[in-house]
Amino acid sequence: AQSVTQPDIHITVSEGASLELRCNYSYGATPYLFWYVQSPGQGLQLLLKYFSGDTLVQGIKGFEAEFKRSQSSFNLRKPSVHWSDAAEYFCAVGPIPGAGSYQLTFGKGTKLSVIP
Amino acid sequence: EPEVTQTPSHQVTQMGQEVILRCVPISNHLYFYWYRQILGQKVEFLVSFYNNEISEKSEIFDDQFSVERPDGSNFTLKIRSTKLEDSAMYFCASRKQELYNSPLHFGNGTRLTVT
Numbered sequence: 001a002q003s004v005t006q007p008d009i010h011i012t013v014s015e016g017a018s019l020e021l022r023c024n025y026s027y028g029a030t031p032y033l034f035w036y037v038q039s040p041g042q043g044l045q046l047l048l049k050y051f052s053g054d055t056l057v058q059g060i061k062g063f064e065a066e067f068k069r070s071q072s073s074f075n076l077r078k079p080s081v082h083w084s085d086a087a088e089y090f091c092a093v094g095p096i097p098g099a100g101s102y103q104l105t106f107g108k109g110t111k112l113s114v115i116p
Numbered sequence: 117e118p119e120v121t122q123t124p125s126h127q128v129t130q131m132g133q134e135v136i137l138r139c140v141p142i143s144n145h146l147y148f149y150w151y152r153q154i155l156g157q158k159v160e161f162l163v164s165f166y167n168n169e170i171s172e173k174s175e176i177f178d179d180q181f182s183v184e185r186p187d188g189s190n191f192t193l194k195i196r197s198t199k200l201e202d203s204a205m206y207f208c209a210s211r212k213q214e215l216y217n218s219p220l221h222f223g224n225g226t227r228l229t230v231t
Contacts, residue, residue, distance in 0.1 A: 036222070043120070044159070044207060044222035051217050090159060102147070102211075103161035103172060104220065 002027045002093050006107035013081050014115045021076040021110050023091030033074040034092040086114045118142040120223035122208050128229045129198055137193045137226045139208030148191045149209040198230045
């Protein structure tokens with residue numbers, strides 16, 4: 001079964017500082033990986049996704065993520081955090097090609113706080 | 117940009133009561149989903165729906181739950197007899213195509229509180 005681990009429950013960074021949110025996955029094949037963001041009172045917004053090809057993917061709002069197969073990781077990064085980035089971030093894996101399943105498996109999320 | 121809309125944003129109900137959570141998916145999307153997030157826990161898949169029938173459901177989606185697309189725009193989740201443990205944020209999502217690179221678009225969620 002596929003699973004996603006986000007080791008950090010809560011991270012606090014200063015505005016302007018760099019950010020890295022960790023995500024590790026367990027998956028039996030080439031994964032499809034996603035990062036979603038949830039701002040307070042809002043739904044889940046897709047930041048970026050990886051399916052194949054270049055292992056460094058660019059997303060919206062200046063975010064990027066790097067797929068590292070050897071480490072089973074898909075960490076999210078941003079070089080300079082803005083106060084508006086304060087939100088909860090979810091890593092997800094799926095769906096499963098060929099298995100007839102189209103569900104995503106989410107991690108527990110990492111809450112990001114930004115200090116002015 | 118088109119959005120998935122969910123109503124109400126917050127629903128409070130008593131244990132044993134029926135609730136219906138409503139969603140309006142993006143108009144040209146064909147695949148619909150419900151996920152839920154119990155406070156402090158993971159976002160969990162409940163059910164997927166296509167062509168007026170359930171295409172996949174999780175273990176969570178037992179006989180207390182049902183989904184329906186009563187007209188051309190709404191997609192509803194009904195919980196027949198709510199339990200305290202049904203308290204969660206419920207997210208509706210839709211997808212245009214059932215291709216693996218077709219992203220899910222989520223609504224803002226309905227927070228269900230069962231007392």
